[in-house]
Amino acid sequence: MDGLYHIIEAQQFSREVMKGIFGLTREMEQVVSRYGSNILNRRIMATLFYEPSTRTRLSFEASMYRLGGQVITTESAREFSSAAKGETLEDTIRIVEGYADVIVLRHYESGSARRAADVAAVPILNAGDGPGQHPTQALLDVYTIQKEIGRLDGIRVALVGDLANGRTARSLAYLLTKYEDVKLYFIAPDMVRMKDDIKAYLAEHGVAFVEEEDLMKIMPEVDVVYQTRIQRERFGDRIADYEKVRGKYIIDPAAMAVLSDKAIVMHPLPRVDEIDQAVDKDPRAAYFRQAHNGVYIRMALLQMVLEA
Amino acid sequence: MDGLYHIIEAQQFSREVMKGIFGLTREMEQVVSRYGSNILNRRIMATLFYEPSTRTRLSFEASMYRLGGQVITTESAREFSSAAKGETLEDTIRIVEGYADVIVLRHYESGSARRAADVAAVPILNAGDGPGQHPTQALLDVYTIQKEIGRLDGIRVALVGDLANGRTARSLAYLLTKYEDVKLYFIAPDMVRMKDDIKAYLAEHGVAFVEEEDLMKIMPEVDVVYQTRIQRERFGDRIADYEKVRGKYIIDPAAMAVLSDKAIVMHPLPRVDEIDQAVDKDPRAAYFRQAHNGVYIRMALLQMVLEA
């Protein structure tokens, strides 16, 4: 794990690095079941959130506490009084690095995590920079597939919903190129289809993909259904279109009936109604387990960067 | 204390259960005077507040820290980004239970603590659900009477102020039915008199109560004066009525002069001017001690549910 210091973007993780992270993540599950460790005792993590993301913040904070560390936190840019007075992100980082041993940054601008890392004397963990990256989410998604299905090579994944704007679906497609014999199915309304940049990237890296209209046809063929939320705003005035496509892509008991017994359903959450609540009790509904995996992944990353 | 897991409503506490809680609460006062314990070391409490209640939140957090635990916190629904996107309370609970070993929930809707408990894999502590319950406040009130007066059987308590809307006065009346030979005095403006449901409940459980107009007449007869705030909003346009009743029910040095030497004045706080600040130095003014008892009660409950 030499060289793991700043965590900025999914591209920095090779297959080998991910193997190391996932091995440590499995150990972290044991640590939590023993109510934590003291390995980061007396270390301080700053959660510097320029936009609210409560789940991500709480997940990081729980991770730090499980390892015996402490947290200083600021929850929104509106509250960050210095930013309101015109302070640059770089200045804020140079101040906060005097308070903490690691900084978790959430920002509304793409590229801000990289800017922070360029000046920081402590590790920066990118917790989402606008439409850009959210690498810890991408890692926990891949980890969840590995843990639930038992392999990543040869995996067949259906990405469903808003594939144009959903940061998570795009990142997952990206990371899966690191594995062999992967096949992706894109199931999205016309308005929010997977963009050409990712398709070109997949083609270049030898990942097979198909675009499909019919969710029910694909359900029996895949190991993973990765559902995402379709935002009404994307459809503007075309509300009838929105209602139509939305209805077509809901995971409900009927869809589950044709899903393989060993397959799983994932979702980055929050979920609205694109997965029927009747599905929650199905053992193949993996989305809450997926959310919980975020704590273990972040514990592994915190330990790695603070011991680097 | 078998079976103490979720803390949802005052009704779940029998006289026997309260005796057990109060015994542990007394021990907790000793723990705080020794600057805390480590019994909940490496445990995490989530304070999930859908509406702000700073005192309640800080009191719970202090309780957890005094026992060596850690806290992850979210202060308001507006900040809870997932809720803003339409996530249900149930989904939020199923995510946060992956981050914490116990969840303290404050919510604006009656019944929400019960809904949370129905899906939660960790204990839920109700820190107030709208007009519904606030059981830790009710317990600390009863504990304060026990500690200050030395008994609960045979106690005479005047409830003063807004008895129609004040959640605390209603809960206290409810819990006191568990004790013998209790007598209650209701002293409230017409607009905000104690409601019939509580009166019927008291009658059914053999608790004597009277409604009185004259605070000064009652002061010498009681062990406890439980004052509450009368909210101007309840009177709408009838401001003259509001000003008149308000003046009648202020606890000031003149009222204290006729109160028994061994009696006490309580208030759930915040206090505006319904207790004259000149009363604060009187040793019978128990309201700040009452607030501090909240930490000990919550420590006892946290230890009980986390060791259950």
Added chain:
Amino acid sequence: MDGLYHIIEAQQFSREVMKGIFGLTREMEQVVSRYGSNILNRRIMATLFYEPSTRTRLSFEASMYRLGGQVITTESAREFSSAAKGETLEDTIRIVEGYADVIVLRHYESGSARRAADVAAVPILNAGDGPGQHPTQALLDVYTIQKEIGRLDGIRVALVGDLANGRTARSLAYLLTKYEDVKLYFIAPDMVRMKDDIKAYLAEHGVAFVEEEDLMKIMPEVDVVYQTRIQRERFGDRIADYEKVRGKYIIDPAAMAVLSDKAIVMHPLPRVDEIDQAVDKDPRAAYFRQAHNGVYIRMALLQMVLEA
């Protein structure tokens, strides 16, 4: 250090007391480099902020964590639900002292820290009370000069920018009267010149001072340039005046070229553009080190008041 309990205003620190504080502060730098101590284990600090000041809050919280303590925090008056209902500061203090062993207070009203101390049963640390005092900032400024320049007696300091409204510049001038043979240079636009009360105070205490127009003329003569932000609002409609004076008082590479090799540039931060970012890499740019010193000063104060 007998008698150090509440930290309310710069006036309470004699030269001798500051010497003691600074000695302990130097030890704290060692403590942080060893990742903290456990001396305040199980102690709780409440940060009670009636107006946001993220840097000050995070700095205090980091200080408490570095010493092994815990923190309960409220970030803004708007969120402080009891205050919204009309609770007095005094009542809030009497409640929170039941939750914490020390209270750090930030308030928008001058004199509020003194009011809090008058009723508090635990130490109050003033983290800024409106236009009034911010004594921990004043101490960290003096500490920074001592540490960077190696002495305080005989020091020559240029105070630049808004000297009328800048609380920090005024406090620094005040504290420097405790040392021998100090000379101050005031370099400020007419609208925001140093006020007569401070000048009279300096004259009375034998501190030499001059008012100067030309920053470049003064740069070679001083040990410390203490830059502050000029707020546009102070100039009302006179925007042309604002732009003119602002340009005159920017610290840029040209200004640094005439500054002594052993001198330093300080700034209370946040900085907008009154110090050119090109200066940041100059070893004489001490403003980020100055901000970091705040953690050590606050650690020293927390240890002193909690062991008093």
